[in-house]
């Protein structure tokens with residue numbers, strides 16, 4: 829049961845830039861000040877090798893609203909660290925989500941505790957679970973683009989089942 833609960837995000841929104849400002853303010857009232865961002869299909873197209881304007885929009889939106897951002901990606905360091913550098917963000921690469929070690933590394937990097945951090949991502953079985961299991965607030969966003977790599981695609985029907993059962 830505990831593991832099923834870890835699959836349920838605190839909030840779901842279509843896009844990062846569509847998280848209402850009033851909700852972001854509520855997070856700040858709770859003491860949340862750091863946003864951990866998944867990269868692929870959360871703030872950019874899946875497997876992108878260079879950041880797009882959309883990813884910058886997402887980061888600007890969160891920063892403008894008072895959050896410090898950190899990339900927390902399962903991508904290999906060779907891709908993810910280059911992207912983070914171009915975005916001017918700290919990053920944890922090879923984060924092993926849904927394991928919590930990457931999220932914990934990100935907390936150390938950002939000098940923050942679990943209840944000061946929100947994990948934002950497009951996948952239940954990686955981003956949402958890692959965030960919840962690490963004790964962070966979690967926001968799921970819908971995948972940015974339909975196109976994605978096969979090993980993500982095969983997980984989507986299982987996500988649908990979880991979303992049907994838990995109604996989100």
Ligand SMILES: [Mg+2]
Pocket residue numbers: 866867868869870949950951
């Ligand atoms: Mg993703």
